[in-house]
Amino acid sequence: MRDLNPVFIPGPTNMPDRLRAAMNIQTIDHRSPDFAESLQPMLEDLKKVFKTQHGQVFIFPGSGTGGWEASITNTLSPGDKVLVACYGMFSHRWIDMCQRHGLDVEVIECEWGTGAPADLFAQRLATDAQHSIKAVLVTHNETATGVLSDIAAVRLAMDKSAHPAMLYVDCVSSLGSMDFQMDAWGVDLAVSGSQKGFMLATGLAIVAASPKALAALEGARCTRCYFDFRDMGNTNKNGAYPYTPPIQLINGLKASLEMLFKEGLDNVFDRHFRLAEGVRKAVAAWGLRLCAQTPELYSHSVSAIYVPEGFNSNELTDHAYHKYGVSFGVGLGEMAGKAFRIGHLGALTDVLVLSGIATIEMAMKDLDYPIELGVGVAAAQEYLRSTSTAKA
Amino acid sequence: MRDLNPVFIPGPTNMPDRLRAAMNIQTIDHRSPDFAESLQPMLEDLKKVFKTQHGQVFIFPGSGTGGWEASITNTLSPGDKVLVACYGMFSHRWIDMCQRHGLDVEVIECEWGTGAPADLFAQRLATDAQHSIKAVLVTHNETATGVLSDIAAVRLAMDKSAHPAMLYVDCVSSLGSMDFQMDAWGVDLAVSGSQKGFMLATGLAIVAASPKALAALEGARCTRCYFDFRDMGNTNKNGAYPYTPPIQLINGLKASLEMLFKEGLDNVFDRHFRLAEGVRKAVAAWGLRLCAQTPELYSHSVSAIYVPEGFNSNELTDHAYHKYGVSFGVGLGEMAGKAFRIGHLGALTDVLVLSGIATIEMAMKDLDYPIELGVGVAAAQEYLRSTSTAKA
Amino acid sequence: MRDLNPVFIPGPTNMPDRLRAAMNIQTIDHRSPDFAESLQPMLEDLKKVFKTQHGQVFIFPGSGTGGWEASITNTLSPGDKVLVACYGMFSHRWIDMCQRHGLDVEVIECEWGTGAPADLFAQRLATDAQHSIKAVLVTHNETATGVLSDIAAVRLAMDKSAHPAMLYVDCVSSLGSMDFQMDAWGVDLAVSGSQKGFMLATGLAIVAASPKALAALEGARCTRCYFDFRDMGNTNKNGAYPYTPPIQLINGLKASLEMLFKEGLDNVFDRHFRLAEGVRKAVAAWGLRLCAQTPELYSHSVSAIYVPEGFNSNELTDHAYHKYGVSFGVGLGEMAGKAFRIGHLGALTDVLVLSGIATIEMAMKDLDYPIELGVGVAAAQEYLRSTSTAKA
Amino acid sequence: MRDLNPVFIPGPTNMPDRLRAAMNIQTIDHRSPDFAESLQPMLEDLKKVFKTQHGQVFIFPGSGTGGWEASITNTLSPGDKVLVACYGMFSHRWIDMCQRHGLDVEVIECEWGTGAPADLFAQRLATDAQHSIKAVLVTHNETATGVLSDIAAVRLAMDKSAHPAMLYVDCVSSLGSMDFQMDAWGVDLAVSGSQKGFMLATGLAIVAASPKALAALEGARCTRCYFDFRDMGNTNKNGAYPYTPPIQLINGLKASLEMLFKEGLDNVFDRHFRLAEGVRKAVAAWGLRLCAQTPELYSHSVSAIYVPEGFNSNELTDHAYHKYGVSFGVGLGEMAGKAFRIGHLGALTDVLVLSGIATIEMAMKDLDYPIELGVGVAAAQEYLRSTSTAKA
Structure with missing residues (x-):
């Protein structure tokens, strides 16, 4: 009987019947026109959730962590310096991942229970005259401490010193549950997943990249293949995937967007x-x-x-x-x-x-x-x- | 989102995922050996829930009300006198149904909020020297008032005057949720459904008949066809139904019994x-x-x-x-x-x-x-x- | 693996995923406005499938056989004479059922493999000057022999002798698969079920009654209760049922109608x-x-x-x-x-x-x-x- | 109606109802004991399908391509030479991926329609006295040409020259459909997915690594994080995942193994x-x-x-x-x-x-x-x- 009870973990969330039904479709051919024709409209719809007009959305089969790996490896090169404020568990994971990919991570340690320190970012960026810092990484909603950070303030801090670093935001547990404004906040890479605000099963890493982030693909020398934006973007253009797409989850995502927009x-x-x-x-x-x-x-x-x-x-x-x-x-x-x-x-x-x-x-x-x-x-x-x- | 909330109506109840899956099977041939071979064992298992050894269980496609009609029409004749205590909504329905089938209904009006009046039954039966009363009808669990009656006491009252009337019990909303002892309580006809203690969708009337009730089939002249015990019993013997059986619900019932016995x-x-x-x-x-x-x-x-x-x-x-x-x-x-x-x-x-x-x-x-x-x-x-x- | 194979029995049919999902909804309150408000529109939509404007549709929890019992008991009285042509298994069942309900059944025996004998009906009706025949019963699609009868021809035969008998048609295995024109063919009672043309699980008897049939309710003295048209019609008016409705199947029927109309x-x-x-x-x-x-x-x-x-x-x-x-x-x-x-x-x-x-x-x-x-x-x-x- | 038709693509395959039900469970806590306790037994069961006793199985959320990336990055270093025979589409993909990860790929071009060229491998390995070749990569079942290669013969060729290179095998579209003998064939890395022989939805990369492959983790300098064997192995030990696991698919995999073993x-x-x-x-x-x-x-x-x-x-x-x-x-x-x-x-x-x-x-x-x-x-x-x- 206990499986009747709702869960109160911060994701994966309880799933509505309608979405469970949508994820329970029989196999269809992922190379068929029906699948192909539905992919681009869904990617466009996702942009409304990220609140971006010019960004591009990528959906990778994987969990949210895969979305971070995609963001980092597609836009940075080994040795690049990134600035991370550490104020929770998930900031830790970003740091570890960056280091494994050979980035030079500069950490601003913050007390757990606080959020993204816009002022400290501003101070640090102001001293970086050579613009050696390539990216600022923040977690919008820190699941470990229940802290929601002010991303607009971080952007403001960055703009104050006219620093060209890109802004990477983990919005895994905020997107679709709390307001997120990719364009207005000047976010360059936004990383989410299927199992939180979208109320689906785990299995999709959903990433949005700004035009600036997309331009960074050119020079980014971190190794990548499975999570390559270009492969994904090029095949998506034709309604396809670089490998077999998880059609059930993608169909669920379509239904999830309908639910979100309807509400x-x-x-x-x-x-x-x-x-x-x-x-x-x-x-x-x-x-x-x-x-x-x-x-x-x-x-x-x-x-x-x-x-x-x-x-x-x-x-x-x-x-x-x-x-x-x-x-x-x-x-x-x-x-x-x-x-x-x-x-x-x-x-x-x-x-x-x-x-x-x-x-x-x-x-x-x-x-x-x-x-x-x-x-x-x-x-x-x-x-x-x-x-x-x-x-x- | 509201469809996430549990219901607190007294049936149909919330359904566990496991039973929903069991009711969601694709069509199988109801004339196939697989179906046929699973029917009798399930009927036997149901006897354990009714707590009867010698009774026979019938499953009709229909709601619980259909089970009442089956009970009445298979065992009584127009003009037969039946004694009903009225202490709630569902007793009313029995009375109305009996009257439509031409029975002579004698009603003991009770205050709503009370249960089956064993003492009044005893008094009335004691005066019925000619044994003109053929049946006593009671509701085990009166859903309208939330009253659970003492069926053993009713049986005791009947036995006291050695009255041969049969005992009909509506256990729609008690069976599988509260103790019910068909044999020990001397129940002759017990009527239930799929959507309460069995935690399934509505659609099955589940009836158990004692050997005495089965013997009454012979002389019972109420008209019946769809709900005929004999047609059902004769075909069931061969794992079949007199008409198309609702295999999805029947498969759900099998799974429900497994859940009940496991708990x-x-x-x-x-x-x-x-x-x-x-x-x-x-x-x-x-x-x-x-x-x-x-x-x-x-x-x-x-x-x-x-x-x-x-x-x-x-x-x-x-x-x-x-x-x-x-x-x-x-x-x-x-x-x-x-x-x-x-x-x-x-x-x-x-x-x-x-x-x-x-x-x-x-x-x-x-x-x-x-x-x-x-x-x-x-x-x-x-x-x-x-x-x-x-x-x- | 064998459960992957389609079935080729003449019903229940293979069920599309969309309808399986529709029948797999969690319990909702059958007394809630949501359910109530969806009932009448669905009954109206069903009229389009029966092709009747003035008829009324009733949905009983039960199998198709229950629909026959409803048709007979709501419109006829014991002793009434009905004329049935027997040209298959299902005609046999009508006959048996009529007899159990005390009707006087006159059978026109036909060779199996033939259909409704419009000419023989015409002959017989012409001789019935007293109009003792109250109803003519035919099976539109005889499942046992794979014979589709010409109902319009039967109606023509009846009209020829200006006979007032009502026309009862079993369209269980034709409705929704082959053309059926209740009004144009002058059908008074049309009986179908959920598990054939509607592609659903077994469990709904779906009956349409003409104004003439509804008028016959008044004098019809066959006993009935569970399958009573009046109880059903009166409660349906308010979006309700005389007993617990099978909401999952009814939700499936709504989805089935959408599929049929879309195709x-x-x-x-x-x-x-x-x-x-x-x-x-x-x-x-x-x-x-x-x-x-x-x-x-x-x-x-x-x-x-x-x-x-x-x-x-x-x-x-x-x-x-x-x-x-x-x-x-x-x-x-x-x-x-x-x-x-x-x-x-x-x-x-x-x-x-x-x-x-x-x-x-x-x-x-x-x-x-x-x-x-x-x-x-x-x-x-x-x-x-x-x-x-x-x-x- | 077309969604009733089976698909005849070489994966994802048609999914049995039983597995669809297993993948359709409501959210459960992936940190709960119930999930934790079921993970290791399932990984053990998977070893029976790979036919390995000493290997270790890893399940990554992702498609099969992710399994290749895991295999390469966990066991090799940039500059390492690998030998690949190219005889189909999927060999091409291995080659491209290896190159992106900085490996030195030596390609033996074969005609499409042929299989893994054991003799050519033998010749080439015999000339590699310095053992500069670290790995031989073959596709067991080449989906583009419908060719099944003889992996035992490849192993024999490698053993002939006593070459220490590891053997990597893509068995995405063979495992669970055709015999695969990881231990007997001396396979060091075997890569599969959920959507072929396991008859599930796409979304799991399933990889088995031999003790030798696991030993290679130590020195492997390809960057990796999401697909890291160590992170996965260390958390799996405690019934956990380094990130949110796709519990629905994992539950489906458990059911799939039951089906495979039962058949x-x-x-x-x-x-x-x-x-x-x-x-x-x-x-x-x-x-x-x-x-x-x-x-x-x-x-x-x-x-x-x-x-x-x-x-x-x-x-x-x-x-x-x-x-x-x-x-x-x-x-x-x-x-x-x-x-x-x-x-x-x-x-x-x-x-x-x-x-x-x-x-x-x-x-x-x-x-x-x-x-x-x-x-x-x-x-x-x-x-x-x-x-x-x-x-x-």
């Missing part, structure tokens, strides 16, 4: 904001603290929540899983043992988010956390019911 | 008891009252709950549906406007039931019911967490 | 004609004979084919099933052992029908039938390829 | 041999010629068939697609316009393969190919029926 992107973002705010009301009622240090940094797709001193968050998530059959996000990296996470993105409703709050509340009570049953739920209920715009 | 019937009943008790704790915390008049009468598959004076339960369920996308049971018959119902049967977990309690709590608050948010949830949480036997 | 009914009929004609070319090439005696009688949804003297058709279909994993229709009734049947209705293509022809050809060869491999296939190929209107 | 690998191979041989009988009957030059080279998963002089194979496959709704493989590379391909791997039966033969036969007739309708089908029928071991 309306702004409504999708509002829904995520409300669900997140509901969770935050519960956190406050429990007397607990978010990892994200200030309200401006709150993610609307995931909340990372410190457990009280003397408690182990991993025991809490284990307990919730085994006793109630519900998965929450564990504390990652520095947060291991110290924080648990509630994913509230993708296919989720007021009703289901309350079941998650109620469940973790019981689990905390079971483990003698100093909380009172129902208080978190009540706070979330009050917020959700009073802000719902659904017509009754 | 263990007693564990299934315990789960339903706990979920029901959790709901009842919430009801008490809200200061509301169940329609079922005493604890012995509490149904563990559905709770019917009176709204406070001055409120309209239909508005409440409408509101919950439109604003939160969750379906609860409306008040039926006498209860229209006065009570709403929470179905807690079939495929359901602690976690999901809390989402239902939280939702109706919000809906009540929205409509200015004198309740405090979170109190019902908290009461249910405390009960569910402290009684859970899941290993943590 | 266009005339194109659907043309496709069936071509597939049937392809099969008939194969039969001719094998030197075998159809049960249907003349080309005017050929059914386009099923072909019943005599095996040569000295062969047993049941062995042939058994062999095809066990060795090749393909189901064909067995010989029914008089045809048992003498004929096998190829169902070519519902979701089927040129390509798949050829696989059926090739398979039965192999099976015949295995059993030493005097046929040459490939000749049937070649004849069908030639016909299908030269008549295909698909744009290449 | 029995030898029976699976026999089935493919028979289906292939059936197709080849048809080809012979048409008077056409396979690209594979000798019977020892015949692939049992795909046949590439030359069209007669003066005809264009691309027109043929286009025509079959548009007119009959059936996809065949187009001629790739040198074969474009000259040959079409019939994929006969994965989930396929005697019955379905006949539908493909019948279809392409019609298409050829439509385009005035000098063939007679039915002859190919008849030849295949005779072969298939007389060799079937199915019990009748």
Whole structure:
């Protein structure tokens, strides 16, 4: 029965039936006109989600990490300097990957719980008169800490010193759940995946590249083949793929776009904001603290929540899983043992988010956390019911 | 998104993925050996759910109401007197159906919220020296009022006067969710369906007949054809049907039986008891009252709950549906406007039931019911967490 | 692997993925506005398939046989005389059912392989000056013999003698596959099901009643309850059902109507004609004979084919099933052992029908039938390829 | 309706319902014990399909091409010399990929239609006294030409000169359809995917590495990150992934292994041999010629068939697609316009393969190919029926 329960991990998300049906089509020929003709329109539609007019979207079979590898290897060369602010687990992964590909990574260490440090970027870039820094890498939504960074501010910092570095943004767990404005924010490479805002199974790395990023292909000497933008772009032009495309997921993506556009992107973002705010009301009622240090940094797709001193968050998530059959996000990296996470993105409703709050509340009570049953739920209920715009 | 929410109607229930997959098979030939060979073993397995050794089970394509028609028309004749206690909506339907088939229906009117009146049955049967009463009809679980009747007591009452009337029991919304003991309770005809305890789509009427009921076929002169036991039994013997069988649902039923037996019937009943008790704790915390008049009468598959004076339960369920996308049971018959119902049967977990309690709590608050948010949830949480036997 | 093969039984048919997905929806509340609002439009759409403007359509949970029971019991009274021509298995079933419901059945015995005898009807009706005959019952497409009857001719015969009897037509295996014109042919009751032309799972009896038939409700004294038109019509008006409706199948029916209308009914009929004609070319090439005696009688949804003297058709279909994993229709009734049947209705293509022809050809060869491999296939190929209107 | 037709491309293959259901599970937590505990057993089971005891299996989210990239980058360094025989489209792709990763590729050009040239390998390796050649790369089943190479012979050639080069084998379109013996043949890296013999959707690159290959990780300096064996192996040990795993496909793979083992690998191979041989009988009957030059080279998963002089194979496959709704493989590379391909791997039966033969036969007739309708089908029928071991 436990497979009836929703998951509250920050992705993959719960999948709506409609998308499950779309991913459950029988094999069709990926070289057929039907597939070919549907590919370009979908890539165009994806641009609306990235909010880019001049960028180009690439869909690779793989997980989001593959999208990062594509971004780096298609646009940079070994020895290139990149500037990364490290404020969570996923920033760590970018750094590691860059280093493996021979890049010279300069890290700005930030406290976990903070976001992209626009001011520090500005300072550092101002000192880089030779423009040796080729790229600035930031994570829009840091899943480990539940921090949403201000990408526009980073762009502003870069523009202030008129620095030509490109801006790479990991929007895996934000795209399709929170506003993302590729063009307006001057993002050059935006990396996402199928299993978060798109509410699909894992398996697609979805990357958007700006004209400037595409121009960088020419000189980029990082080795690449599977994740090559040119191979992908050239074959996509004819409705094809450089290798066998995952047609079921691609069909799911088409249906996902229809769902997102039907609900309306702004409504999708509002829904995520409300669900997140509901969770935050519960956190406050429990007397607990978010990892994200200030309200401006709150993610609307995931909340990372410190457990009280003397408690182990991993025991809490284990307990919730085994006793109630519900998965929450564990504390990652520095947060291991110290924080648990509630994913509230993708296919989720007021009703289901309350079941998650109620469940973790019981689990905390079971483990003698100093909380009172129902208080978190009540706070979330009050917020959700009073802000719902659904017509009754 | 609302289609992600569980339903809290007292059936059809939420369906587990495993059963949905089983009902989603491509067409197979219903005259093939594969189908034929699987039919009898499944009918035998069903007997374990009815807890009958000597009875015979029939599966008709149709809804539960069809099972009643089958029971009546195969075993009775126009003019036969039947004794029915009326204590809810579904008793009403039996009465109407009996009358349409020309039976002489004697009704014992009971207050809604009470159950099968064993004592009144005993009194009435004691006066029927000529044994003109051919059958006693009771509803095991009255869905309209959330009342579970004591069938063993009815049998005892019948046996006391050594009355030969047969005992017909509607167990549509109890079988597979609460204990039902056909042989031990001396039930002659037991009527159920696919969409409740079996967690399947609607479409199968599942009927069990005792040897005595089968013997009554001989003289029964009610007209019947589609629902004829003999046609069904004779063809079933050879793994066939008198007409095209709904193979997808039948395949689902096979999978449902596997699920029930794997969980263990007693564990299934315990789960339903706990979920029901959790709901009842919430009801008490809200200061509301169940329609079922005493604890012995509490149904563990559905709770019917009176709204406070001055409120309209239909508005409440409408509101919950439109604003939160969750379906609860409306008040039926006498209860229209006065009570709403929470179905807690079939495929359901602690976690999901809390989402239902939280939702109706919000809906009540929205409509200015004198309740405090979170109190019902908290009461249910405390009960569910402290009684859970899941290993943590 | 054998479950990959199409079936060639005359229903249930192969189901398209789109309809399987539509029937695989999670439980929704059948009392919700969403369900309610979709019911009437669907009933209206069904009228387009029956080609009736003034008739009313009823959908009962059950198989097609339930639709017959509904038709008879809602419009006739015990003792009423009905005239049935018996020219196949399914006519037999009508007769049996009428008799069980106390009707006075007058049978015109016809040779199997012939169709509805308009001339004999005319003769008989002409002699019925008292208009004691209340209804004429015919099977549009006799599945046992693969005979399609001329319903317009029957109506003409009835009109000739200005006889007021109603016309009942079994169109279970014709509706949605071959032209059916309820109004133009003066049909009063038309009975179909979900598992043939609608390409769905078994489980819906779909009945259309003319205004005259509806008027007959008043005086009809056959007992009925589950299959009562009035209960169904009255609740349907409000988007509801007298009992729990099979929402998954009803959702499938909605999708089926969309598919049929998208292909266009005339194109659907043309496709069936071509597939049937392809099969008939194969039969001719094998030197075998159809049960249907003349080309005017050929059914386009099923072909019943005599095996040569000295062969047993049941062995042939058994062999095809066990060795090749393909189901064909067995010989029914008089045809048992003498004929096998190829169902070519519902979701089927040129390509798949050829696989059926090739398979039965192999099976015949295995059993030493005097046929040459490939000749049937070649004849069908030639016909299908030269008549295909698909744009290449 | 055309989506009812099977595909005859050489992968992705038709998918059985059982596997579609397994890939259609709702999201589960990839960090949960349930997922973790099922991963290692599945990797062990995969070793039985590769027929390796000491090798290690890695499953990457991606298509087969990703598996090649993993194999090359984890075990080789820029500048390393590799020896590749080029006898088809997919050998071309290996070569291109190796070059992009900075390897020194020495190509032995072979005629298309031939297989891995064991003798030429032997000659070349014998001259490489310094053992500068680090790896020999061959394609087991060349999908473009329908050629199956003798890998054991290649190993023998390598062993003759006691050359320490590693042996890399592309078995994407052979594994699970034809015998593959990793250990016995001394294969060091074997690359496959989910969408061929495993009958699943595209999206998993499945790679097996020998102990020798794993030892080579140490010194391999090709850049890699996403496809890193060590990251994968280290996380897999704990039932985890270095990034989000595609749980639906992985669940499908588990079910696929169950299907393969239940049928029995030898029976699976026999089935493919028979289906292939059936197709080849048809080809012979048409008077056409396979690209594979000798019977020892015949692939049992795909046949590439030359069209007669003066005809264009691309027109043929286009025509079959548009007119009959059936996809065949187009001629790739040198074969474009000259040959079409019939994929006969994965989930396929005697019955379905006949539908493909019948279809392409019609298409050829439509385009005035000098063939007679039915002859190919008849030849295949005779072969298939007389060799079937199915019990009748």
